[in-house]
Amino acid sequence: MAPSLLHPPSQLSPAAALQLSQQAPSVLQNSPSTINSSPLAALLPSSETPDLWIKYENLLLSCLRTGDDHAAHQCLERLVARFGNENVRVMALKGLVKEADSQNNGDLEKVLKEYDQILSDNNTNIPITKRRIALLRSMGRLSDAASSLVHLLGFSPTDAEAWSELADIYLVQGMYQQAIYAMEEVLVLAPNAWNAHSSFANTPCDDQVHARLGEMQYMAATAPGAASGTYEKSMVEALKRFSRSIELCDDYLRGYYGLKLVTKKLLKDAAKPAKDSEEIDFSLPDSKTIERLNELATVKLSEIIRRNTAQERGWRGYDKLEVAAARELLAEEASAAASIER
Amino acid sequence: MAQVPVQTIHRDPQLFYWILLPITVVMVLTGVLRHYASVLLQTAPKRLDQKALREQRSLLHGMSVRGNFHALSRSSFVARREALTTAYQSGAYLKDPERRGQPPANPMSDPDGMSGMMGMMKNQMAMIIPNTLIMSWINAFFSGYVIMKLPFPLTIKFKSMLQAGVATKDMDPRWMSSISWYFLCIFGLQSVFNFLLGDNNAASQMAQQMGQMGPQAGQMFGPGQDPDKQFLAEAENLAVIEHYSVLDGVEQRLLEGINI
Numbered sequence: 001m002a003p004s005l006l007h008p009p010s011q012l013s014p015a016a017a018l019q020l021s022q023q024a025p026s027v028l029q030n031s032p033s034t035i036n037s038s039p040l041a042a043l044l045p046s047s048e049t050p051d052l053w054i055k056y057e058n059l060l061l062s063c064l065r066t067g068d069d070h071a072a073h074q075c076l077e078r079l080v081a082r083f084g085n086e087n088v089r090v091m092a093l094k095g096l097v098k099e100a101d102s103q104n105n106g107d108l109e110k111v112l113k114e115y116d117q118i119l120s121d122n123n124t125n126i127p128i129t130k131r132r133i134a135l136l137r138s139m140g141r142l143s144d145a146a147s148s149l150v151h152l153l154g155f156s157p158t159d160a161e162a163w164s165e166l167a168d169i170y171l172v173q174g175m176y177q178q179a180i181y182a183m184e185e186v187l188v189l190a191p192n193a194w195n196a197h198s199s200f201a202n203t204p205c206d207d208q209v210h211a212r213l214g215e216m217q218y219m220a221a222t223a224p225g226a227a228s229g230t231y232e233k234s235m236v237e238a239l240k241r242f243s244r245s246i247e248l249c250d251d252y253l254r255g256y257y258g259l260k261l262v263t264k265k266l267l268k269d270a271a272k273p274a275k276d277s278e279e280i281d282f283s284l285p286d287s288k289t290i291e292r293l294n295e296l297a298t299v300k301l302s303e304i305i306r307r308n309t310a311q312e313r314g315w316r317g318y319d320k321l322e323v324a325a326a327r328e329l330l331a332e333e334a335s336a337a338a339s340i341e342r
Numbered sequence: 343m344a345q346v347p348v349q350t351i352h353r354d355p356q357l358f359y360w361i362l363l364p365i366t367v368v369m370v371l372t373g374v375l376r377h378y379a380s381v382l383l384q385t386a387p388k389r390l391d392q393k394a395l396r397e398q399r400s401l402l403h404g405m406s407v408r409g410n411f412h413a414l415s416r417s418s419f420v421a422r423r424e425a426l427t428t429a430y431q432s433g434a435y436l437k438d439p440e441r442r443g444q445p446p447a448n449p450m451s452d453p454d455g456m457s458g459m460m461g462m463m464k465n466q467m468a469m470i471i472p473n474t475l476i477m478s479w480i481n482a483f484f485s486g487y488v489i490m491k492l493p494f495p496l497t498i499k500f501k502s503m504l505q506a507g508v509a510t511k512d513m514d515p516r517w518m519s520s521i522s523w524y525f526l527c528i529f530g531l532q533s534v535f536n537f538l539l540g541d542n543n544a545a546s547q548m549a550q551q552m553g554q555m556g557p558q559a560g561q562m563f564g565p566g567q568d569p570d571k572q573f574l575a576e577a578e579n580l581a582v583i584e585h586y587s588v589l590d591g592v593e594q595r596l597l598e599g600i601n602i
Binding site: 289 | 389390391392393395396399400402403406407410411412413414415418422587588589590592593594595596597599
């Protein structure tokens with residue numbers, strides 16, 4: 001799919017972003033530099049369209065990413081000329097450009113102060129709030145970012161994007177239960193979303209919330225120092241989440257990879273204590289089912305690897321690193337099996 | 343049945359240039375003017391403060407938990423339900439908790455409600471004033487004679503409407519006077535305005551009247567609503583949910599659905 005200026009560019013690969021930002025001179029040249037917004041001009045057929053402003057915004061983001069600051073400033077100027085300095089979205093873009101222009105930490109601190117100033121005037125300016133959180137995070141102040149996010153979600157709990165960011169921050173900090181809670185919120189607000197997490201955008205189906213949750217559950221279960229009581233619960237839910245992600249999206253590599261990992265681990269500690277199932281949400285499926293799931297995952301993973309390596313039609317979209325990791329997982333198991341036989 | 347003799351009236355062809363055309367042009371121009379007047383009169387939507395925002399979004403949050411509970415496992419759903427119900431019942435999310443239980447404020451005294459009503463008033467005014475002016479203009483200058491013949495037959499009932507100002511008893515209702523052309527313009531220029539001003543124009547009053555008659559959507563957080571009652575109702579809705587999860591038996595479905 002060729003990158004288009006009408007979609008937000010945050011998920012593009014670096015090459016695609018570069019391609020977009022190279023369109024900048026032609027886009028800027030071909031559209032008039034000022035839009036006459038007087039009533040008479042609106043009567044003429046060549047008046048502005050919403051598409052144009054979306055284009056400018058996306059072009060601005062791509063240009064900042066590829067370091068074309070000149071074009072970015074031009075886009076920003078046009079947006080400001082049309083929407084004024086007080087528009088919340090324009091304010092956030094202005095902040096973004098300022099952040100990009102900053103040379104050192106001191107400059108960033110200054111931008112942060114400006115954000116605080118804006119927010120003290122208008123504490124419901126959500127784009128600026130989010131910019132401030134992103135800035136805090138990129139400056140490495142994770143706990144500040146997390147607490148600001150919690151505050152934002154306190155008065156705006158229907159913001160799936162913010163919940164997803166919070167889950168990510170908690171995950172980085174190793175607070176798995178909190179991360180899982182935040183991710184579940186994303187699921188509640190957008191139960192059919194494919195792409196909650198933008199950094200894995202080139203798989204056929206973007207990173208799924210279900211698979212992401214499964215990964216978190218697995219991490220929570222296998223993390224050192226995890227309470228033994230929650231181990232089984234987390235493992236079962238990880239299994240279920242991965243299954244669900246595959247159900248939603250056939251041939252989903254991350255889903256199968258996770259399923260393989262979980263079933264392998266469950267089969268390894270097969271001598272599980274028989275627990276009373278009152279407290280547990282889901283009961284563990286019997287070992288035969290787990291075995292079959294493991295088998296299924298193995299077969300599917302090897303199929304994906306084979307077809308991707310052969311560059312068959314429709315199987316090219318997988319991320320190279322993910323395919324390599326899957327191959328490694330299978331090879332590891334094969335060698336383990338071989339050593340046992342010997 | 344006796345054939346009714348076809349009435350013929352000789353009209354001055356200049357009537358077309360001096361009455362029909364001017365009325366049409368004036369109507370189109372007023373529509374365009376009205377559109378820009380209402381754009382200018384529009385006030386920006388009022389900024390909500392943080393507490394009002396929290397009140398609205400918390401309610402929406404509860405609704406999405408109620409709608410998508412099946413994505414959660416039982417324990418996480420129960421935990422959320424407990425938290426939400428407690429907060430709803432204690433009024434923790436209310437904009438001003440002190441006013442709980444009191445009857446909702448009179449929308450007239452509420453400044454927010456007032457501005458909404460002023461907006462509506464302005465729109466009404468932008469509609470009524472030009473209409474009155476144009477109608478009196480037409481009545482003053484062009485009343486008293488017929489200007490054209492409609493190409494389709496009409497029943498006698500239309501006589502009073504189409505031939506307003508022409509008191510001739512036996513005339514076919516197909517003959518119309520200038521005031522009837524004015525009415526036709528009011529109802530028939532919608533597509534012209536769509537062409538000139540785009541789809542969301544405020545030029546035609548027909549669309550606005552339709553909007554007023556339609557269901558009162560978007561009134562969820564209107565001035566007359568009592569948020570406390572809405573929260574309590576939502577808490578009740580949450581309480582009666584019988585939980586099931588989409589994860590129940592998902593591995594069986596997977597094994598059945600995919601054959602290796």
